[in-house]
Structures are given as structure tokens and as C-alpha cells.
Amino acid sequence: MRTIIAIWHSADMGKSATIRAFANLLITTFPDFEPITPVPPNVPPNGDFILVVRINGVVIGITSQGDPGTGLENRLMNLADNHECNIILCSTRTRGETVIAVDRVAGRRxxxxxxxxxxxxxxxxxxxxVNGLKARHLMDLVQTLGLL
Structure with missing residues (x-):
């Protein structure tokens, strides 16, 4: 099942920090991951980032920037089409263009x-x-659903 996990909330509510915690947890939980982009893999301590890795044949794409006007739909399409991600983790606001972007990409792809x-x-x-705890809960979700 190809899945987009969208963390939605208003501005400055920990979305990027939670995604960063998940990305770090992912690469420490699966140290034999294959980096796709960037190479070498990089999860910066601050700011937004994109990370794509392959774990056990599953391609996971992560994009933390989910603000309006930042091209979320294009980034999601890139992860879906160019990287053929099985799982995409992203952040969005609670309504508007970022939510619409997720819905469009999910529907089209x-x-x-x-x-x-x-x-x-x-x-x-x-x-x-609690951002770290949410990251662990997301990892449990992905593994329990058999996505990874």
C-alpha cells in the first residue's frame, strides 16, 4: 500500500521537529538503509529538509517543509514520480493549499x-x-500496518 502520512497542524506547532525526530529514528533503527537523496544522508538539526532512503526494498521519502507557498505539491509529485516512494511523510497546515496538495497527489498517484x-x-x-514520542508512535504505525 502506497501511503502518505501527513502531519498537519498550524504554524510553529512542532511538525518539522517531529518529522526530524522520525527521520533520525528511521536511520538509527535501520542502519543498513540505502541513501537515495541526499548522499550522504543528512537530517539537519534545524530548518527544513528532504530525505529519501530505501529500507528492505521500501522507498521512504520525507519532506518537512509544509508551509503555504513552498511548492509542497511539486515536492510530493517528485517523491512519488521520480523516487517512486512507497511511503511519504510530510507536514501540512490544517487547511488550504497544503492539504489540497496532499489530496491531489494521493488521488493522482x-x-x-x-x-x-x-x-x-x-x-x-x-x-x-513529545515530538520524540510522536516519532516513535509514527514508527510503530508504519511497522504495525506492515508498510515497512
Missing amino acids: GYETIWTSTYQIAGEANQRI
Whole structure:
């Protein structure tokens, strides 16, 4: 099953940090992964990024930038068409062009979509903790569904 996992929330609510935590968890959980882009693989400590890896024959594409006006639909199409991703993880806002972009790509390229959001908790230190927890929950989801 080709799947897009979209983490949606309003601005500055931990979407990119959660995706970064998932990407780091993914490459440490599966150290024999094959990097596709970038080579060498890079999950920067700050800012947005794209990462594509192959694990056990499954291509996973991750894009953290999900703000309006940033070309999310084009990035998703690139992951679907040029990298032939089985799983795409991305961030979106809660409505508008980024949500429409996910729906369009899913519909045009035959992906199922799983919509989820970040956990919210008071305090920056606690937010980092729950972002890591959400990343682990996403890993459990992917593995339990047999996607990876």
C-alpha cells in the first residue's frame, strides 16, 4: 500500500521537529538503509529538509517543509514520480493549499493518506519530549500496518 502520512497542524506547532525526530529514528533503527537523496544522508538539526532512503526494498521519502507557498505539491509529485516512494511523510497546515496538495497527489498517484498531528504540551523542553514520542508512535504505525 502506497501511503502518505501527513502531519498537519498550524504554524510553529512542532511538525518539522517531529518529522526530524522520525527521520533520525528511521536511520538509527535501520542502519543498513540505502541513501537515495541526499548522499550522504543528512537530517539537519534545524530548518527544513528532504530525505529519501530505501529500507528492505521500501522507498521512504520525507519532506518537512509544509508551509503555504513552498511548492509542497511539486515536492510530493517528485517523491512519488521520480523516487517512486512507497511511503511519504510530510507536514501540512490544517487547511488550504497544503492539504489540497496532499489530496491531489494521493488521488493522482494512488496513495492512501493517514492524517495525524503533533502532540502539544506546555514548555519547550516538554515539547521536544513529545515530538520524540510522536516519532516513535509514527514508527510503530508504519511497522504495525506492515508498510515497512
